Amino acid sequence: MPRQGKPQSPIHLRSARMLDVNKGELLEPGSLLVLGDRIAEVSPASVPDDAVLIDLGDMTLLPGLMDMEVNLLLGGPDHRSPLNPVQDDPAVRTLRAVTNARRTLRAGFTTVRNLGLFVQTGGLLLDVAMKKAVDLGWIDGPWVVPAGHAITPTGGHLDPTMFQAFAPHIMPLTVEEGIANGVAEVRKAVRYQIKHGARVIKVCASNGVMSHTGPAGAQQYSNEELRAIVDEAHRAGLKVAAHCMGDDAIRNAIEAGIDCIEHGSLASDETLDLMVERGTFLVATTYLTDGMDVSRAAPELRAKAADVFPRSRATISKAIAKGVKVACGTDAPAIPHGKNAKELLALVERGMTPLQAIRAATTVAADLIDVTDRGRLESGLLADVIAVPGDPLADIGATEDVRFVMKAGRVFRHDESR
Incomplete structure (x- = not known):
């Protein structure tokens, strides 16, 4: 199992869109609340005051x-x-x-x-x-x-x-x-x-x-x-x-x-x-x-x-x-x-x-690989999240232009401007 890191502030990921892989639908806007290494809530109605906002703008959130x-x-x-x-x-x-x-x-x-x-x-x-x-x-x-x-x-x-x-x-x-x-x-x-x-x-x-x-x-x-x-x-x-x-x-x-x-x-x-x-x-x-x-x-x-x-x-x-x-x-x-x-x-x-x-x-x-903790953007799953520009359901080429990568709640890439 992935290791838990030190306690950290919640992270609020926000973008223009996110993909529901099971339904095959883009949800607008994209909004995820991340706590530790997990997605705590999808499209949260409220966000804790101490949450760190990462606003990705005109991007689409996808599972890693x-x-x-x-x-x-x-x-x-x-x-x-x-x-x-x-x-x-x-x-x-x-x-x-x-x-x-x-x-x-x-x-x-x-x-x-x-x-x-x-x-x-x-x-x-x-x-x-x-x-x-x-x-x-x-x-x-x-x-x-x-x-x-x-x-x-x-x-x-x-x-x-x-x-x-x-x-x-x-x-x-x-x-x-x-x-x-x-x-x-x-x-x-x-x-x-x-x-x-x-x-x-x-x-x-x-x-x-x-x-x-x-x-x-x-x-x-x-x-x-x-x-x-x-x-x-x-x-x-x-x-x-x-x-x-x-x-x-x-x-x-x-x-x-x-x-x-x-x-x-x-x-x-x-x-x-x-x-x-x-x-x-x-x-x-x-x-x-x-x-x-x-x-x-x-x-x-x-x-x-x-x-x-x-x-x-x-x-x-x-x-x-x-x-x-x-x-x-x-x-x-x-x-x-x-x-x-x-x-x-x-x-x-x-x-x-x-x-x-x-x-x-x-x-x-x-x-x-017999895992149930990843592959979708759902509450309780690993916070393995990426972001790409545009609509990957219309143009799969968007997946070649990854600008944000989070794995287990930790940010490994964030291209804030191009």
Whole structure:
């Protein structure tokens, strides 16, 4: 649970408008009374005399947004070297995450899932450490749902030595660091992440576009291994998110009980229907098919991207039309940290209404991570509030222009004039 800060004066947030996410309506004016880390009252009839007024003027108040797939430990400042993922030591990587976390929060994203370290750390769960630092108020950042190390087979899509095609025995990785083969090892890998603070399990169920070891979407774990991973996570009360692109791999992941498919690029109509039937979530990461820079990738990888990305865009449009539960996720730094709202614009381009896109980053995301204390502007919920100019229901692009960010009642951004 978020920590309570020292007693402070109530805050009265006032603006031209605020969004009721459930009803899909803009309320005029926007008015919230915040006490401590919670919204005490919506549209209060009276305000305490000692309340501090923050008048945002011609702005729209929204719930803090959520990104369900980021890796704050990668990308960000000074990542020009393609070897950065294997050059940073754990200390440098953690400091890199501090910058990325702040940038993400200032962009209006107050909650993220950090989906899977795939670097050598000596078994340290750096995203769990980052979550603790954020919760304690040592660093500025969003609430973090950490996965620890991604569970992946040797040579799998999230085996970091695969990306650079390293020679044998360069940068050995342990089961604790997620490299696991066979039922016994995957169980051990999952148990290790849970023991040391993971709150979701990330598994690499299929190949990816940037994989050197086979075609995009080829299944990488056996069905038996997938079931073992799900069994371990579910018995501990954790959900499983699977990097998964190919149709057969997606279907087998769903049948194994995996809760959330990341990407889902090549899913067939029948598999999308199965997702609707089972209530499986999809984190589409669809903007990366528009904005991911593959210019430095090997020619064969660029060729895969040219083939898969257009098909992926069409798949996500079908998923939206069929009613798959699509939650917002960017796969940052596949797109830069702080540009997370680009995903909302892409979801609208694929067929969502602006309201549906905002729900993907609020109420649907909250459902995915099993929280009831955020995602809406309601009394008793966390005071995670952002403000954007204009009407985001008419122009989703407004979410790219966040000018005010409050998280748990504390102001992290307030652009008073432009």
